[in-house]
Amino acid sequence: MEYLEFRNVGKAFPGVVALDGVSFTARAGKVVALLGENGAGKSTLLKILSADIKADTGKVVLSGKELSFSSTAQAINAGISVIYQERQLIPAMSVMENVFIGELPVKNGLVDFNRLFLDTKAIIDKFGLPIDPEATVMSLPVAYQQMVEIMKAYRRDCLVIAFDEPTAPLTDTEIDILFNIIRQLKEAGKIIIYVSHRIREIFQITDEIAVLKDGRLVKTLTTPETDQQELISAMVGRDIGDTYASLDRNGEPGSVVLEVDNLCTDAVDNVSFTLRAGEIVGFAGLVGAGRTEVARAIFGADRILSGEIRLGGGSVRFKTPRDAIKAGIALCPEDRKEQGLVLWASIRDNICMPVLHKLKKLIFLDGAAQDRLTQAAVEKYSIRTPSLWKRALELSGGNQQKVILGRWTSDEVATRVLILDEPTKGIDIGTKAEIYQLVCDFAKRGVGVIFISSELTEVINVADRIIVMHNGHITGEVARQDATEEKVLSLAMLS
């Protein structure tokens, strides 16, 4: 019997251990769920499986044979297919060519479109889907695009098929179709790995569950023998309780600084909430729940369709982030390296960026003032660097995040509302604690903070109030005193 075994797999990134000796086995004809919070190590595990990155320690064994590939293409040829949400399809081409990409059937030197059509049709019929093999992929709904990806894996006769959050963009009927296909693949004796946050689905489709937490395998469970309660408690409950208890918080929030009324954009629907000065409001929810989009809309980075935003009582609608910054709104974006920092520029440039116009002497930039401002931020946030001139890309993740925070801390920016989008992603525990305190310091200075995080423990312990989003809507609001991970998780997942 075929099996896929992870044997003591470990992987460390600078400053953080992503996987720490993970071992488990997936058997043919079984669906194994990988369950865990963001940062638990699921994605890293999938990337190691698909040869996107290399493990530091341990090995992956397929039916007794150790796998070692130099490229993802090799892994695919060896029968390992990881289906990500970023679909590896060619949108302008037909379904049949996408399914048979790389191995189009040929007759007399020409592509045999008839056979291509029939072979594709056979697979489509097997899956029971209403897809025209000749339709272009881009004309299909998202769910079917994903089916095309699965058919591609099926056509290649891949033994191992891993799904990364496959149901996130799907509707309920579409999910049913997907599950039917997964059951068929299961019967065909494939080894299936299923990564998801959604507990309900896990009970519907999987046979075994491997629960990851902070890069470690916490538990392996047999699905029929467990329940939701056990799963959630296995996933959560990390023990850095002391950190949270010792945070020096702001006791009394002031008056309302930001009001959002029925905000609608392409990605969010009727979002309303208020934020007080000196208050930290957490935004919890799954990846893609619309939290980032709310932040970007307030910040003037995305188009607003309707709704009203009031800042300090006055109605505002920012056309560009520049306008928002002038009005005192600051954003630390989710993707630190792509959107937050100018990696090739110095720490000084990165910190002074939004206030350059205030650091002038006559028409020239005032170098001394820039140094002063940067020095102040570096000391205040204990950014560990030998020089203000070091390039941002040479810093560790935690220090990079502090540089971005440092950008919004000076008197020159006069931040009134600070939006943090996943500020601790990819950062080690020690630095995380420092960042929590920095966030509380902002609140103590009277800044209203929006704290977006996918890490439950963190969001319910740092924020004063937690707003939970699902699918572009706000599904609930919980005060810190009443917040439990279970409560927030159920609002975020079981809608």
Next chain:
Amino acid sequence: MKKKLPLAGALRSKAFTLVVLLVILVALFTVLASVNNTRFFTARTFIGILSDLAVPSFLAIGAGCLIVSGNIDLSQASVGAMAGVILAVGISWWQIPWWGAIVLAIAASAAAGLLNAVIVNELGIAPFVTTLAISSVIKGITMLLSTDPGNILVSSIAFTTPATDAIAAASFGDIPATAIVMVAAFIVYGLMLAKTKLGKSIYLIGCNRVAARLSGLGEKKISYFLFINCSALGGVSGVILSLRSKQGTMLALQSDQFTGVTAAILGGISFSGGSGGMGGAFMGLLVIKTFNKGMMIADSNTYLTFVLSGVLLIAALTMDYVSVRRQRKRAGA
């Protein structure tokens, strides 16, 4: 705390390379010329080079600033030709005062830049094809302007006024006034890039447009400014060329079509944006023109410069590729 600007560090080494290259070139041409029984190492040659620099220098300044921000404009030379023709036509056919003609020429050039900026920023079309297309449109307009009342396309329109002649002839000692204006322009733009908020913003936008936008740098406004600036400076070089040759021609600046871009890249302004400076661009230009001058003295076939302009562009791109790769490697990214 040790003060060391990473960008300046890279630039310094590049400028140094160019100085070495320049010395080698001068030595080489001096030898070559003496073999051919002509002389290269003379004051006349260097004043000649300096005055040759004036026209393309404005192209290089405009193109350089734009490339630092991660954009490009291939219509600059056509715009320059148009500006020269407007000056000539304005004075000799439309009978407007010389200063009016100059203002008109530069305003029209700036308008072309605005057009480029609108298409690139608002319609999201790649800058290089946009500016190629606009280049064709501008050439057409230049032809229209060069068509005389008798409906005949005039390839060169002569003009003369005491004032324009005086400007063209102005000099301090042996050094032409235009060369001094050029040096001043390099200094002003160099300071702008290195020392002002605008300059700093241009670098940051060139490195990471998204992060710059989210930090409130107003990347769109700056992009508009740079496109307009690039075309307007193209117009300035067209006007200077016209003033000097006392005529406007739609064929002007053809051999300098890519000189600005080449000089900028050769001088260390990375084609991928975000690095380099005006000092480098000046050195790049100096190398190009010394090379051209030397080849012309050493070889009677003046067409050789056409080959060299292409070869230099490819060489500049190769150097850029090598240095970007080395930097990436050093930074471990």
Next chain:
Amino acid sequence: MPRRSFIKKPPDTKSVVLLALVAAVLLVTYIVKPGSFTAGNANQILLVISYLGIMGVGVSFLLISGGIDFAAAAHATCSMLVFTEVTRIAPALPAIIPFLAALAFGALAGAVNAALVEGLSMTSFIATIGMASVWNGVVMWYTKGGTLALANDSIIGLTMAKIGRTPVPWVFVFVAALLAVYSTVLNRTRFGRSVLMIGGNAGAARLAGLNPAKIRTMLYINTGALSAVCGVVFLSLSRAFVPKGLTQNTPELTALTATILGGVSFMGGAGKLSGAFLGIILIQVLSYALQILSLPLWIVTVVNGLLLLIALLTDAIAAKGRYALKSKSHAPKAEQTEM
């Protein structure tokens, strides 16, 4: 047994529009100047379409794969020079020898482009513009700007044949055959489909075992070789080597405009050669019409620029959604690297 559905696809609106535009231009020309519809004019247009078509096939193939070549006209000119020089050195040789020499040069020049773009990962447009400048410079330097006569006139008659007493531009037949062959390659062979695939999503194609760099290298060489053929055809029309004879009309831009007008995407991954060819026909009929109607040259030049912009704009609109897979309102991106 299900059969491949040969149900009629929706009509190719782009081609219909292009054909209608060609017809409209012809009609206007006929109304304004009925005397212009002569066999001589028709032949002239067909000849121009022929050599531009040859270049257009190469350029559009490359564009579909996601590459771009602004050196095509320079390659053609330099190939013409190679041809001319070989005939001058050895006038007795049959025309096929200088032709092969020109072809070899074109392929080599294409390989140089490929080396710069795929090997040194330079930006394709600026690298090929640079190479165009090099080759044009070589031509000017070698000829000192002068015209060279052809020593071997056997190719002069190659492009035109006489049926009875009417001259027929039979080279057009050759071009039509070339188009058919290349269309078949693009539409019906594995290689052709791979070209579309790497243009549509190079990452996905690479994962499926295709090699985008290798395929594009072949296409750069192909573009170079076809440019050489284009050059030889042009030479047989111009009957002497004129250094700027071809390049002064910027045929590489015309070919680019035409192919994009004809539905080849500027961003790669989509297009048909027949569409590109229709684009070339439209542009040539239009520019010839402008000449016949004795509109001044400046209008032609402005129209050329505007056409390129229009082509790019329609392409940009059509391409929305082709490259970013459509997702429902808020489909999230895949979870980012967890570290």
